[in-house]
Amino acid sequence: SKRTITVIPGDGIGPSIIDAAIKILDKAGCDFEYEFADAGLTALEKQGELLPQRTLDMIEKNRITLKGPLTTPVGEGFTSINVSLRKKFSLYANIRPVLSFKGTQARYENIDIITVRENTEGMYSGLGQTVSEDGSTAEATSIITRQGAEQITTFAYELARKENRKKVTIVHKANIMKSTSGLFLKVAREVSLRYPDIITEEMIVDATCMKLVMNPENFDVMVTTNLFGDILSDLCAGLVGGLGMAPGANIGKDAAIFEAVHGSAPDIAGKNLANPTSVILASIQMLEYLGMSDKAELIRSAVTAVIAEGDRTTRDLGGTHGTTDFTQAVIDRL
Ligand code: NAI
Ligand code: MG
Structure with missing residues (x-):
């Protein structure tokens, strides 16, 4: 049927x-x-x-x-x-892949990047969103779980293996967001040890933006948390001719x-x-x-x-x- x-x-x-x-x-x-x-x-x-x-x-x-x-x-x-x-x-x-197509207005030619974005946790979990009564203070809760981080990074490595890709870049901001991004990075490192056939790279998110614009050909698979993945994947779309x-x-x-x-x-x-x-x-x-x-x-x-x-x-x-x-x-x- x-x-x-x-x-x-x-x-x-x-x-x-x-x-x-x-x-x-x-x-x-x-x-x-x-x-x-x-x-x-x-x-x-x-x-x-x-x-x-x-x-x-x-x-x-x-x-x-x-x-x-x-x-x-x-x-x-x-x-x-x-x-x-x-x-x-x-x-x-x-899973957000971008690939160069000949004939677009894109500034680059050899882009083939997959962003693997955690899709349910982090800054987009929608939890604890409050604004104080007088409107002076706003708050939101970001939650990263070991299970969520392990699931998404494993997905990224399995995808890399299945598609014969060479490298996974773990994108984080663990130097500042020590608890949430810190846990994500720690778990991602543990998962990476199970994939010795794939190169693992760690990169801080702001530096990642700069390097994506300077040398996008160097990127292969990126794995990251919800908010960073949202932003990075639009940046990647811009590398290959836009959101279309x-x-x-x-x-x-x-x-x-x-x-x-x-x-x-x-x-x-x-x-x-x-x-x-x-x-x-x-x-x-x-x-x-x-x-x-x-x-x-x-x-x-x-x-x-x-x-x-x-x-x-x-x-x-x-x-x-x-x-x-x-x-x-x-x-x-x-
Ligand atoms: P947008 O992505 O709709 O548009 C941004 C710019 O890209 C605009 O100039 C638009 O004309 C252009 N663009 C987008 N898709 C295009 C295409 N296929 N071909 C040619 N040009 C294209 O972002 P915006 O304006 O911030 O959001 C509009 C609405 O879409 C909002 O209500 C937002 O909540 C919603 N939205 C929904 C999403 C979804 O359903 N997955 C994702 C992002 C935004
Ligand atoms: Mg978006």
């Missing part, structure tokens, strides 16, 4: 780039069944809540979700839907959600300007996760060729075309 995928089109540019990804998956002969669900602003408007129970049930049942970006309304006591989803399904690993080129997989034991790294891009929504490559690359991550490497390669080479040719690409890549033209170019290739 066909595999069923939960699809959340999302907000802003979400529906248009998700539509592009599905057309391409279908053209490549992936033969999935899709079940559509709402979340975010779209769900709030249609169903009165940001994360309806029906959507949660569907994510749990199908286990695999392809998701567009979601707009979290600012203020009004709303907690981030993405953070909620990651916590609810214990999606502890956020950056996918991410949120992986847990019982569910996985594949999405773009970027948000709903309200500034370009509804204008047929979005680059769908981010979500197309996320669907490639999904295919690889499902063991469908041949389909993944097929789509990857079509996207690579269309971007390299450059005459049907979107504006962020230096082209003059829209989301639908670019998508059609990939479909024509397939």
